[in-house]
Amino acid sequence: MVSISLRNVCLDYPLYGAYDYSLKRRLLGRLIREPAEMRIIRAVDDVTIEAETGARIGLAGPNGSGKSTLLRLIAGVYPPSSGGIAIQGNVVPLLGLNAGVNLDFVAEDNIALLLRISGRKPTRTMIDEIWAFTELETRMQRLPLRMFSSGMLMRVLFATATAFPADILLLDEWLSVVDEHFAEKAEERLLNLVSQAAIVIIASHDQPLLRRICTSVINLDHGRIASIVTVEPPATHAFQLREQRA
């Protein structure tokens, strides 16, 4: 049983200025009784989300409205300041593509390393399958990533990140990073991945994309839920087609 339950979750995000990183400054401040004021913003404010198997939730909102922070909160990167979070199922956060990449290593080693970081034992066939998806030449597997163009690099990273299904998938805006030809193929793969996951939460500015993928879209504003829109399912149509083909 996979589920996400956030009840009245708040997150106070401390903003550390240059002085807040200094222990000397802090101790001195205490000696001369200067009030140590810590700036705090409420990045997530009283958010309640209940999601069961099958939920595809889109997070929309302007920059700084707390989309990424909310995803990180669910992923367990930040502890909530108050409220309750209960999650069942394994969470795979894909928030930044280039986390853990070592540009000096050859491509296949990087793929193997990334797979290990996400808890899988890489095999030759796995790497070959991932490589096939990138549509890059086989000999490039032996080249260090430093020599790849940024577009090619993104293909490799995208292919690796999306290679395996997850119970709960957290995605932050990163479809836009790939070039146009690849974008179509990437979206298809993403949709495929989404269709295999039990719960998907996706943060994006791309309203049409959210409408295609999600069952409901949550609009965030200053960390609060401004509105929840339920999307009528033209999206499921695409899924059914694929299932019939498979």
Place this chain on the structure above:
Amino acid sequence: MHHTQQTSHDTPRRPSVLHIFKIYYPDLFGGTLTVIRDICASLKDAFASAVLVCSQSAEKRQIVVNDVPVERVRSFGNLLSLPAAPTYPWRLWRKIAEHDLLALHAPFPLADLVFAFGFGRKRPLVVHWHADIVTHAGLRWFIEPLMRRTLRQAKAIIVSDHVLVDNTPLLREFEDKCHVVPFGIDTSGYDWPKIEAHHVNDRGRLVLACGRLVPYKGFDVLIRAAAAHDFELWIIGEGVERPRLAQLIEELGLSERVRLLGSVNDCERIKLMCLADVFVMPSLTNAETFGLVQLEAMAAGRPVVNTALDTAVPRVARHGLEAITVPPGDAGKLGEAIDTLIRDPERRRQMGFAARTRALSRYSATAFRQGMETVYRDAVTAPSEQRTMNVEPPPATAWFDSIRIAATLAWSDMRHRYVRSLLGPFWMSLQMAIVVAVLGSVIGQMSNADVLSRLPMLALSMTAWTFLNSVVLDATTALQNSASLIRDRALPPVIFLLQCTFRQALFALHNACVPLLLWLVLSPHDFSHGLAALPGLLLFVVCTFALSLVLGAMATRYRDLKPIIESTLMLAFLASPVIWSSDMISHRSTVMRLNPLTHLFAVWREPLTGSPIDPVSIAYVLVALALLIGASLLTLVHLRKAAFWI
């Protein structure tokens, strides 16, 4: 009694409350205990109470006081006003799970310690703020962070008067959680004997005081005041100050008029209060927050003399209305105030009447019960702040995963060195070989000892030192360097601190070829010593990891620590026998003996040379390890917030 039958038809199960304090009846009588007892008694229909305290008596651990089960943890005396009960935190931790609500009666740092480590987080906690820490104010810097953590965890903080919130900086931080519930008193017991004019003591000069005989109660001031005036003074209570007070009475020649009555039961005390003409509360410090006894005296219709503290004391019995308030610690003013009342029966009568009225109307037991019940109920029913469960699924596998990922990352770091150059980490080994050669020749110049036979040990010491130094220094920047994996892949930060130890261990294995070669060439080969050194070496590695964990986290939070750590490590290195062996210097310097690094090296170097380890070194290392493990556990709790720092 009839309560026993009552339990049979309890309809729904009453939520249970665990009262946490340092001491309870029958070991002591006092205001705080009265409050706990009254809470237990007045809420017995709504809550099932239990008490966990310490006791110095070796008698039964489990007793029942007024129908309330009390568990008493063995204490071996008092240390800085705290019971020395080493098993208390453990018992508390065990008991937490059995109750629905925890009621901590602060200040009690021993319990704060338990909550500071995050235990009991799943149970709602209510803090009764009885007093601030005044007597041992020097320990504040240590206690206050603990208390802050407890208060942060608390659902509600109960104070007896709002003035406490205003005057206590720590409470002001949590103002929105504070609830003012003034203590209440059941006045029915005080109706005997009838308060009438003719009942007032004919001599008109009996002064009563009541409280534990401890310094802050100011009874010595009261006794001095008695010396200058002509009234009779009875003091109810027991405590450590008794011999001193008795001596003072003797010295001032007051044995005729001043009596220490010792502990007195409730009924007797009420009788005495009704008998007395004036009640005095000469307390000296803000440790006296409310003064429940003065409320009792008021209920008995007595005028009060109290002191101008920054607490509720002068607000319960107000100057000019129910009391005369004098500056604390001023024997002259205190004596005068008492004398004024003694000489003026009419004023005494008026004040006594006003006092009784105030006790009845403002501090009623009903209001107290309702106030407490509301706070307790809200705390129990408030949605419990369950913490993120996904961070700690089945912990064993999570830990194993973390270690595996750390090992993978460390392995890839090592391979990275080989990618850049064919020799890889052996470049560093080469460098170290040169250092050892140079150092060896320098030492050879300085002492006449046989340099060649020392070289393997020197090389091995340098390898170990390089390991420790690099692990700690790497750890100071590890979290920042892995920011994207922590924030975007939600990997636990501890992985990257572990990675430092693993990586440097791999490099140390490369470096170890230098001492190994030297040993093969220069020394007689005896493997048994190597085996004996293994436990010490393990201690060394564990200490190194714990140190890097603590310092790594701190240096990430406070960026200015890194240069300090660097220079401290260098100093510790120079003041330790890493390059010297202990017998090169005939008697070790004090600095060297105090330096933990000395002992951390000694525990594996001594067995390696075949000599026995100094027990002092073992003790030193084990204590350091215990401290480091404690600090590491605390760090692990804090590491949850590491994503904010990077």
